[in-house]
Amino acid sequence: MSQATAEVAATSRRWRRFRRNPTAAVGLAIVALVVLAAIFAPWISPYPDHVGAVVNFRARHQPPSAHYWLGTDNVGRDILTRVLFGYRISLILAATVLIFAVPVGVVLGLLAGYFGGWTETIIMRANDIALAIPPLVMALAVTTVLTPSLVHSMLAIAALWWTWHTRLIFSIVRTLRQQEFVEAAKTLGASRFHILFRELLPNCASAILVKTSLDFGFVILVGAALSYLGLGVQPPTPDLGTMVASGADFLPERWWESLFPGAAILVAALGFNLLGDGLRDLFDVESV
Amino acid sequence: MSEEPLLAVERLSIDFETEGRVAHILREVSLEVPARRHVALVGESGCGKSVTMRAIMGLLTTPPAKFRGGEIRFDGANLLRLSGREREALRGTAMSMVFQDPTSSLNPVFTIGDQMGSILKYADRRLKRSRNAVERKARIAEVLGQVRMADPERISRAYPVMLSGGMRQRILIAMALLSEPRLLIADEPGTALDVTTQAQILKLLRELVEARGLALLMITHNLGVVRESADHVFVMYAGCVVEQGPTHAVFAKPRHPYTRALMACIPKLSGGGAMRGIDGSLPDYSAPPPGCRFEPRCPLAVSACLKAPPHFEVAQGQSAACWRLEATE
Amino acid sequence: MEFVYFLIRRVLWSLLVLIGLSITIFLIARVMPGDPARMALGPRASQQQVQDLKVKMGLNLSLTEQYERFAVGLAHGDLGLSFLTKRPVNDDIRETFAATLELVLVTIVIAFAIGVPLGVVAAVNKDGWIDNSVRLLTIFGAVMPSFLLALLLQVLAGYVLHILPTTGRITPDSPVIANITGLLLVDTLLKGDLAGFWDALRHLFLPAIALSAVTTGQIARITRASMIDVAKQDYVEAARAFGVPDAVRIFKYMLRPAFVPPMTIMGLEFASLIGNAFVVELVFVWPGMASYGVRSILQKDLNALMGVVMISGLFFVVANLSVDVLVGVVDPRVRIRGMRA
Numbered sequence: 001m002s003q004a005t006a007e008v009a010a011t012s013r014r015w016r017r018f019r020r021n022p023t024a025a026v027g028l029a030i031v032a033l034v035v036l037a038a039i040f041a042p043w044i045s046p047y048p049d050h051v052g053a054v055v056n057f058r059a060r061h062q063p064p065s066a067h068y069w070l071g072t073d074n075v076g077r078d079i080l081t082r083v084l085f086g087y088r089i090s091l092i093l094a095a096t097v098l099i100f101a102v103p104v105g106v107v108l109g110l111l112a113g114y115f116g117g118w119t120e121t122i123i124m125r126a127n128d129i130a131l132a133i134p135p136l137v138m139a140l141a142v143t144t145v146l147t148p149s150l151v152h153s154m155l156a157i158a159a160l161w162w163t164w165h166t167r168l169i170f171s172i173v174r175t176l177r178q179q180e181f182v183e184a185a186k187t188l189g190a191s192r193f194h195i196l197f198r199e200l201l202p203n204c205a206s207a208i209l210v211k212t213s214l215d216f217g218f219v220i221l222v223g224a225a226l227s228y229l230g231l232g233v234q235p236p237t238p239d240l241g242t243m244v245a246s247g248a249d250f251l252p253e254r255w256w257e258s259l260f261p262g263a264a265i266l267v268a269a270l271g272f273n274l275l276g277d278g279l280r281d282l283f284d285v286e287s288v
Numbered sequence: 289m290s291e292e293p294l295l296a297v298e299r300l301s302i303d304f305e306t307e308g309r310v311a312h313i314l315r316e317v318s319l320e321v322p323a324r325r326h327v328a329l330v331g332e333s334g335c336g337k338s339v340t341m342r343a344i345m346g347l348l349t350t351p352p353a354k355f356r357g358g359e360i361r362f363d364g365a366n367l368l369r370l371s372g373r374e375r376e377a378l379r380g381t382a383m384s385m386v387f388q389d390p391t392s393s394l395n396p397v398f399t400i401g402d403q404m405g406s407i408l409k410y411a412d413r414r415l416k417r418s419r420n421a422v423e424r425k426a427r428i429a430e431v432l433g434q435v436r437m438a439d440p441e442r443i444s445r446a447y448p449v450m451l452s453g454g455m456r457q458r459i460l461i462a463m464a465l466l467s468e469p470r471l472l473i474a475d476e477p478g479t480a481l482d483v484t485t486q487a488q489i490l491k492l493l494r495e496l497v498e499a500r501g502l503a504l505l506m507i508t509h510n511l512g513v514v515r516e517s518a519d520h521v522f523v524m525y526a527g528c529v530v531e532q533g534p535t536h537a538v539f540a541k542p543r544h545p546y547t548r549a550l551m552a553c554i555p556k557l558s559g560g561g562a563m564r565g566i567d568g569s570l571p572d573y574s575a576p577p578p579g580c581r582f583e584p585r586c587p588l589a590v591s592a593c594l595k596a597p598p599h600f601e602v603a604q605g606q607s608a609a610c611w612r613l614e615a616t617e
Numbered sequence: 618m619e620f621v622y623f624l625i626r627r628v629l630w631s632l633l634v635l636i637g638l639s640i641t642i643f644l645i646a647r648v649m650p651g652d653p654a655r656m657a658l659g660p661r662a663s664q665q666q667v668q669d670l671k672v673k674m675g676l677n678l679s680l681t682e683q684y685e686r687f688a689v690g691l692a693h694g695d696l697g698l699s700f701l702t703k704r705p706v707n708d709d710i711r712e713t714f715a716a717t718l719e720l721v722l723v724t725i726v727i728a729f730a731i732g733v734p735l736g737v738v739a740a741v742n743k744d745g746w747i748d749n750s751v752r753l754l755t756i757f758g759a760v761m762p763s764f765l766l767a768l769l770l771q772v773l774a775g776y777v778l779h780i781l782p783t784t785g786r787i788t789p790d791s792p793v794i795a796n797i798t799g800l801l802l803v804d805t806l807l808k809g810d811l812a813g814f815w816d817a818l819r820h821l822f823l824p825a826i827a828l829s830a831v832t833t834g835q836i837a838r839i840t841r842a843s844m845i846d847v848a849k850q851d852y853v854e855a856a857r858a859f860g861v862p863d864a865v866r867i868f869k870y871m872l873r874p875a876f877v878p879p880m881t882i883m884g885l886e887f888a889s890l891i892g893n894a895f896v897v898e899l900v901f902v903w904p905g906m907a908s909y910g911v912r913s914i915l916q917k918d919l920n921a922l923m924g925v926v927m928i929s930g931l932f933f934v935v936a937n938l939s940v941d942v943l944v945g946v947v948d949p950r951v952r953i954r955g956m957r958a
Contacts, residue, residue, distance in 0.1 A: 128630070129637035131885070132933045136892030137926055140914050141645055221762050225896050228764045229911060244765060248900075252772040262765035269760035277756070345858055380860030387858070392851040397874045397948050406869075407859045414860060447949040463859060 024278020027213075030271030038087040045081035053236045061254050071256035074246065079256065082238035083264045089239050090268060093150065094219040097158040102212055105162035106204070109169025110196050114177060124170065130163040135222055143231040153232045157222055161215070168211055172204050206283035210276050217272030224265045240265045292364060293322040294503045295344065295383075295471055300358035302343060304573075305351060311573035313339050315581070315596075316358065317529050319505075319522045321471065326497050326504045328514040328535070331524035334570050337507045340524070341473055344505075345385050346375040362471070377414045380407060383471040384464035389480045390456030394448040401444030404428045404463055411467040431462045434500075435492060454485040461492065471503045472496070479510065490517050511554055515539055520605075523547050526571050526581040532599075533606025543616045544608040546582045580610070588612040620945050620952045627941050631934040638930040639691055639923075643684050646919040691927065706924035710906060714928065717894060717905035719800045721932075723825045724890065725883065728832040733872075733879065735833075736840025741867060743845065751837055758834025763893040767827040767900035774823055782820050784902040824901045828893055832886055839882045843875040850874075877944050884940035891929050 042048050046069070050056070056076030064071045070079040112123035135157065142156035143149075176182065177200075185195050226232045227241030235242060240261045247257030302314040314336050321327045331337045342348045344360055346367065360367040362383065367375060387393035395403055408424050419427065429440035435458040437443055448456060457478060464472055474493060478486030494517055497504045508514060514521050515535060522532040523544065531544040542548045549566045568585035577583050579594040586593065592611045599607040610616070739751040774781040802821070805814035847853060848871060856866050895907035902908070906925060913921030945952045 125630075125633060125637070129634050129641065131888060132634050132638055132930045133641075133926065134888045134890075134892035134895075134929055134933075136889075136895055137910070137929055140895070140911065141642065141922060141926060217760060221760070222892075224762050225764060225892075228762075228896065229899070230915075241762075241764075244762075244768070248768055251768065252777060255772070258765075258768060262762060262768070265762050266760055266765065269762070270756070273756055273760045347854065347858060376860055376862075379858060385855075385858045387851060387855050389851055393855045395852040395856070395870055395874065396950055398870075406861060406865070407856075410861050410865070411859070447953065449950050449953055460855075 021278050021281055023274050024282055027271050027274030027276070027278050030267060031216075031275050034087055034268045034271055035091065037084050038091050041081075041084040041088055045078075045084045047078040047081045050077040050081045051085050051236075051238055061250070061257075063254075064256055070260045071254075073243070073257050074250065079243070079260050082243060083240065083261055085238045086240040086243060086261065086264065087268065089150065089233055089237065090220045090223060090265070093154055093157075093223045094216045096154045097161055097219050098212060098215055100158045101161035102165055102208065102215075105165025106169050106201070106208060108162065109166040110173055110200060110204075112166065113170040113173025114192075114196055114200065120170075123166065127163050127166050127170075130160050131167075133160060135160045136225055139222065139226050140229065140231060143226065148231040148234060150233045150237075153223060153226050157219060157226075161219065164215070165208070165211065168207060169204055172207055173200055176200055176203055206279075210280045210283060212276075213272055213279055214276030215272075217269040217276070220265065220272070221269050292361075293320040294363060295321040295505065296359075296361040297340070297344065298359045298361065300340070300343060300360060301356040302339060302348070303354045303356050305354060309574050312356075312527065312576055313353075313573055314343075314527045315576075317524070317527070318358075319529060319532065321503045321505045323470065323503045324497060324501050326494065326506065326517055326519045328506045328508060328518035328521045329524060330508055330511065330514050330521055332509055332570070335524045336527040337509075337524050338475070339527075341385070341475060341505075341507050345379060345383065345473065380411050380464075380469075381415055381467040382469055383473065384467070384469040386461050386464045386472060386474040386477060388476040390453055390460055391448075391480065393460055394456060396448055398447075399444065400446055400448065400451075400459055401425070401428060404431075404444070404459075404466060407463055408466050415467065427466065428462075431465050432459075434465060434496070435459070435462045437462070453481050454488065457481060457485070457489055458492070461489070461496075465496070468500075469502070471505065473505045473507065475507050476509070477506060478513075479508075486513075493517065511550065523550070526576065527573065528581055528609065529599075530582065530610070531606075531608040533603065537603055537606045541603070543602045543606070543613055544582075544610050545586045545588050545612065545616065547608070548616060588615050623945070623951070624938075624941065627938055631938055634934055635927070635930055636688075639688060639927060640684070642923050642926045643687055646923050647680060647683065687923070706921050709909060709921065710924055710928060713904060713906040713909045715800060716903060717898065717907055719802065720821065720824055720828065720898070720903060720905060721890060721894060722800075723802075723821055724829040724832060727825055727829040728836045728883070729879070731829075732833040732836030733840050733876075735837040736879070737844055737867065737872060739837065739841040740844035740848065748841075751841070755834035755838045758830040758832075761830060763827060763831065764896045764900060766830055767824070767897045770823045770827050771900060781823055785820060785904070824897050824903055827900070828890070828897045831893065832883070832890060835882060835886055836879050839879045840875065843878040844871055847871045847875045873947060877948050880940050880943055880947075884937040887933050887936040891932060 037044070054075075054077060056072070059068070059072050059076040060074060062068050062072040062076075068078050068080065070083065072078055073082070108123050108127075112120045112127075138160050139153060139156035142159065143152045146152045146155075181199060182195060185199050190199070223232060224241035224244070227239045228245045230242070230245065232241060233239040243261035244258045244265075247254070247259075247261065250257055297317060297319045299316040299318055300314055301312070301316055304311045304313050317336070317340055319327070319329060319340075329337050329340065339348070339353075343353075343355075344362075344367070355368060358368075362378070367378075370378075394400075398406075405421075405424055405428065408419070408427060412419050425444070428444060432440040432443060437455065437458055443451070443455075443459070451459070457480075461474075472493075477493060478489040481489065490513060493504060493506070496502050506514075506518060518535045520533070521535045521538050522529050523538070523546065524530065525546045531538060531542065531547045538547065539551065542551050546566075553565060566585060571577055571581055571584065577594075579596050580586070580589075583589045583593040588610075590612065597609045597611045599609045600613055601607045602613060608616075735751050735754075739748040742748045801817035802814060805811070805817055853866065853871060856870050861870065891907070894905065895911055897903070898905045898907040899911060906928060910922065910925035910929075912918075913925065
């Protein structure tokens with residue numbers, strides 16, 4: 001088969017597998033919904049001004065109704081609106097963390113895996129140390145030391161998150177390093193840069209994609225836990241974790257104030273998890 | 289062969305069904321293994337010999353395998369008519385298998401003694417024998433002695449990772465012998481080992497056949513091994529037995545075009561001549577040739593070959609499935 | 618012998634990790650803007666009081682000198698003085714440590730006791746309805762925020778159904794339980810105090826479930842994958858060919874080699890387990906180290922914070938060492954070759 005036909009065959013195989021794999025499809029659908037909801041929040045939410053420091057005492061603690069689909073919170077703000085805007089915060093947080101953590105982690109993993117020796121020792125030992133710190137604890141420490149805010153929580157989570165990617169890429173590269181195409185490239189005089197980024201990196205691409213998808217969900221969870229403890233985004237900016245925390249005071253009678261934001265977190269995490277799982281099946285990546 | 293052979297496979301046909309496609313793996317395979325005989329089933333990779341072997345042992349999972357016809361008779365009884373339990377009762381007791389790769393066929397986390405003890409314990413249970421731990425140990429030592437392993441005590445306590453490849457292969461054979469089987473099936477014996485060790489293993493198998501009266505069915509792709517040890521050979525191609533006969537006869541005068549091509553492929557140490565292969569490749573089992581399966585690659589093929597040829601007797605005990613036997617005199 | 622060398626190397630690695638951890642957390646704590654002494658004493662304390670506290674805490678020394686003090690203190694097991702309570706952090710932590718330890722241990726037990734069988738069944742029943750259900754459970758465990766689960770359980774079992782207590786470790790005003798190990802479940806049994814045992818168990822139940830949700834799912838998933846891998850191995854087919862009965866084949870022959878990945882994962886999971894414990898302990902008002910940690914963080918009590926982080930790190934390191942030892946016990950290849958397989 002020619003190269004082109006082979007590639008077409010591979011893509012159509014993948015497409016067939018994707019269609020037979022409901023997990024990825026469902027995950028993608030959920031993620032798409034969440035992302036769209038976040039992007040279009042100002043336009044689709046019923047009470048966009050409830051995002052700010054608004055107080056609506058007459059409508060406090062309303063259960064879900066036709067006016068307020070998900071009910072209102074303790075100062076009368078529409079929960080649906082705040083959930084939609086809360087998604088923005090969660091997604092921005094996750095995206096920012098990963099934009100830093102993934103490249104850093106991948107590069108470190110490549111370097112450690114390919115060069116070995118002292119590079120490997122230093123990088124992987126630092127990695128081990130970072131792994132020994134519970135991410136939440138680190139995040140707590142950092143956000144305490146610097147005042148709690150969105151940026152600081154991103155910093156705190158990103159500070160540890162790269163370690164997982166380093167570890168993953170390191171083990172992949174170590175196996176790949178033995179393979180022939182690396183030898184071949186070296187014999188042809190390829191520069192180290194070329195080998196790292198043009199030969200080894202593409203082979204890690206599917207693993208990176210899968211892990212990043214899964215990570216989106218996990219970072220959202222950690223971020224939510226952080227703001228549940230009051231160390232993330234500060235009020236009145238709507239944030240899902242903070243909403244659960246403030247609603248928790250009114251359980252179990254006013255269940256909607258905690259449940260809906262909590263469910264929103266769950267749905268977002270679920271979507272990314274399913275997507276990552278599905279991608280994992282699709283690309284046949286086992287080591288993630 | 290006047291009496292009923294211990295193992296007789298008759299016109300066995302098996303299909304494999306996966307993802308909506310059906311592969312006709314075996315077509316009317318017939319072979320026989322009499323007691324006290326060393327029979328070889330030879331063929332290239334992918335010709336169906338492993339499937340045949342697994343079918344005999346009852347290790348095929350149905351689905352995806354489907355039996356389309358034929359019988360497998362062991363000691364007179366048709367195995368395919370037996371229940372799962374009854375077949376399980378035979379495995380490891382009356383018929384045993386020696387696996388190919390000694391490294392991966394032993395469980396790495398248990399000692400040899402542990403593994404052999406387990407096998408023996410459950411075999412005894414199926415045979416309704418009762419042996420206590422001491423008697424089991426004695427039997428294990430006995431069997432290890434039969435495969436010429438010194439110091440059975442030390443071996444029993446060892447883990448597979450501590451032993452060499454040759455030793456592990458002997459242990460696999462010993463495991464197969466624990467319940468005094470009547471039929472031994474050896475899957476590519478010694479291929480995973482160096483040539484010297486392989487020769488020792490083959491010698492050992494030979495001795496077992498002669499000394500203990502075993503029936504040995506050896507599955508292999510290595511013609512040299514067949515020539516050295518086997519009494520009788522069945523040549524397989526693409527799921528069919530194309531030729532069979534006493535080893536010396538088949539090697540001296542192969543009659544089926546495939547067998548001849550195979551023999552020609554063996555590099556000769558003297559006489560020069562270039563290395564040759566056989567043009568073409570194995571057929572697609574989901575759409576196999578309607579007649580003789582070797583037809584697409586056969587230099588002697590004619591239009592008659594589009595119908596499947598039966599076996600024709602060409603010499604005493606030797607037969608080949610070909611329409612063009614006159615061309616291979 | 619190889620194994621002993623292996624363990625020694627791992628111990629040294631652990632020490633290295635702890636040292637690195639101490640440096641990291643020290644730097645973080647000291648980098649903080651603002652004056653910790655001032656913050657601890659509040660705005661109405663006099664300058665002199667603040668200065669005195671500074672000297673007492675050693676904050677007037679250079680950074681390296683401070684670290685030296687810290688490190689030396691650590692080596693002796695002394696975690697410094699709490700800014701807030703003015704007591705040695707050691708004492709504060711010791712009280713709360715046992716509570717967290719008990720919770721974490723029970724969680725691990727649950728995770729294995731439920732996760733492993735689920736994984737085995739899912740693997741045997743591959744792609745069947747049990748497998749898919751287990752997969753579903755695993756996914757939910759992974760995506761459910763632990764604080765949400767904790768809250769839900771609390772509401773459901775505690776307030777709605779009224780069948781389990783929702784806060785604390787034991788019913789208040791119950792007779793004092795002797796403090797032998799600090800682990801209530803063990804102590805009550807040692808004393809034959811069945812009522813106390815039952816009480817402690819009831820209190821443990823909900824927090825442990827909330828905490829174990831993620832981990833159980835992970836263990837089940839890894840066990841399943843591992844069993845499937847092992848099932849493809851030749852020696853499993855060989856066992857079948859030798860007529861070993863299915864049940865024995867699965868639970869003895871396959872499970873033992875398959876057990877190593879779940880254990881290893883558990884070691885790594887430990888970090889996130891502790892992280893989740895923070896949140897769960899808060900929801901259930903569990904008097905453990907995590908809530909102590911959160912409180913010290915909220916009060917900006919740096920020494921206490923450092924103490925909590927170091928103890929968490931120690932937890933993690935000890936857990937991983939234990940995993941290494943256990944793996945050596947289960948898999949002789951590791952024992953003999955002296956390295957991770």
